[in-house]
Amino acid sequence: MSHYEKALKAKAELNTVSPSFCLAKWLQVSLHLTTGRTHSCYHPRSHKIPLKEIERGPSALHNTEYKKKQRKKMLEGTRPVECLYCWTVEDMPGDLLSDRHYRSAEDWAMADMDIIRSMPWDADVKPRYLEVNFNQACQFKCTYCSPQFSSSWMAEIKQYGFYPTTFGYNRLEWFKKNDLIPYGPDEKNPYVESFWKWWPEIYPHLRIFRMTGGEPLIDPNTALVLDYVIHHPHPKLTISLTSNLCPPDKNFQQFLTAVSELLQKNAIENFFLYASIDSVGKQAEYIRSGLDYQKFNENLERYLEIPGTEISFILTFNCLSAPGFRPYLEWLLNLRNKYSKGKQRISFDTPFLHHPSFLSLQVLTPEWKKSMQETVAWAEEIYRDRPEALDGFTSMEIDKFKRVLQWTCAPVVDFDIQMNRANFFFFFTEHDRRRGTNFLKTFPEMKEFWNQCEQESRSFKQATV
Template sequence: MFGDKARIDEMLEKLNRVSPTFCGAKWLHATIHLGSGETHSCYLPPVHKIEPENLIDNPGGLHNTPEKMEQRQQMMKGERPSGCHLCWAAEDDPNVDYSDRQLRSVDDWIMPHLDQLVEAPLEKPVYPTYLEISFSNKCNFKCSYCSPQFSTSWKAEIDKFGPYKLTEGPYLHESHYRLPLKPDQHNPYVEAFWQWLPDLYPHLQYLRVTGGEPLIVDDTYKLLNWIGDHPNPNLVLSVNSNFGLPEKYQKKLFADLKKIEAAKAVRSVDMFTSVDTYGAHAEYLRTGMDFSEFDKSIREYLTEFSSSSLSIMCTFNALSVIGFGDFLQWLLELRRTFHNGTRRVYIDTPHLNGPSYLNAKTLTPRYWKLMEQHIAFCEAHLVDNEKQAGFTAAEVARLRRVLSFMKNIPSPDWLTTARRDFYFFFKEHDRRRRTSFLDVFPEMEDHWEMCRQFVEL
């Protein structure tokens, strides 16, 4: 995963021979939210509804939806599906080296399968090689860019206080999202998944269990037990966790993963986690996090599973920039501490597009200069192979893409609304959660005051 520039350029030539808009992720990647019955292929396009009637005698309809089938046809014709607009914008920007479509195409769950995808009939359903599965939105965190759809803690807050009031009206009102089915309701999506799994499983190269917080969901452990009884030597099994739960959950997960390792049921066992900046800044963004406990837990994981890797998903947003230098130093120290001749700690830095109030585009040029300093730090610790502990050229390219994204403002009206909503949201956030933005981010007082002034316009 997260390939190097030479391989990306090689793959680009192959992609363009098929179509200038071809993306293997539309065939081979799936994120499926079984709790709400929604899916997308690649994390950038919006999720769409899986119709229950399409699952009758066809559990693979969890992935091969009519929307995806249509988008695949568009890509083969060289057309640009509208849901993939972030990649098209990146590819049209002369300051951006690569889009996500291009970066992901070198991954081993896409690249070897390219010829097979091109030769297969378009109407033929496919099995994903990379599957992210979420059984439930049950979660103990309330991240500032999340919603009740993906977090029961968020749902509890909205039930108690009501929706946030932003420029264009109520935000996170129940009409704005699709709530998962209730625990006592029949769930045709979970039922279809268990029907589909035996046929799907031999095709999977990567299976990632996500949430919500999957460690507090019974189906997670049911799946781990199933995997232990059904060896797939080609599979990389990954589990997401916010590492913010009581120790008993981590112990149970580690015990189950060690059983899978001992049985040699999969190729490897890995973990994913999410953090978007460092220390108190991260705790503010991700209500429920204790950064010191988070740091302790991931070190315990990397110690106990000495041949496994940790992938950090950093959703880059307006509150990431100030503390990102400390974050990069922390990441570099982790890599050096747990390096064993190969890279074990990975990072991906997708930029947050919405909600707009947290979009890094809302920041002034002062913050662009900070980003340039962060990029320079990575370049000062650049490595050219996985046997060294540092930052790769591809990781630097991703940060440059983030910086270019920050500078590309949609419109003055968008910027005014987003900045006004920043103040509206975090002022109410502080009231509800008994926090203080300026106590945690004193370096961002300029941004806070600027956004407050937009409210008074």
């Protein structure tokens, strides 16, 4: 059965409970232990986990009083406002399926439909899909990241203050006001302590466990999890981890050893690595400060040498990805050619960046948009020559590229474009000053665009401390 058919079937089953019922509210959870926040699923804004609730028991990490009230609404057929993402899709013409149907249709969710529907609304539930970030320790300062997720960003902002865009990018006061200041990497964190109390209880029930960061491979909790799983095999569990692939060698070697052991012993169903990279070479290093492109590739190959491993690249499409778009796809095809024999081991996703808006693809000039169109046309040609080939592209991937293009070329208000280009100039001028980089040396082909941004900047005022 296709994803679509499964989701259609799930829709009918969910409707027997209510038209707003969604299994993800019970069975899927993201835990941001660094800030003590949670959401189910990840579309609604995260909310704070009250410390007094986890003092009564660690299951409150997922089953907060707030979340239980949203579940009650779903059982009664009321739409929780926080799930607007799905209601918007469902209210569009054409009877579209939303993530509510797709997520609930997943095997890890639908198998428990009858159990969930028969529980009281305020029951504590053990999740099947758990995503966790333990720590904001990270040696990178990617341009679009923030002090909330990276300790290196935090250190820089503490030293120099926010970036002087018109609104003050990565202003610490904003994070304080929104209760988003994380526990430091070495600080005692009651949410992490609670997690470890809860872990043995939920572990046998999990089907998917994801670790994100910060950089999970420099966080000791990651090694503890992998060690636990080696000693408590769980053949129905899929583990995944998102990494920047440049942790210290010792940590990376430990990680490789653990993954080999897990796979050799069939201790889990599957292991999946996600690695973020948005361009190639020096340009990739500029976008993600801290990246060592050569080391990234070496570590990638070390990982792929382990039989049975798979990787998915996350290309967070931002305006600086445009010049390297075609070389990036060529790099991917080379990897596929080398490692995907008989089975696809290399996949990728292309989410496009919305925030900060001055880095979005929409700030680009028509020439750059045209160059991206040419790359997509080139990829389509490869697809037409060798449809679905393991060392080519899939139709789904071609569709993704087209969606990126659609977003890039969507009409935008003139004033927003002008302000975003001005902020682009303000941000990278300061970036080069603080980090000793040189935008024009790294992106010489963007000189005209840079000049245009500089010109726009004359009409705007930078935020001052």
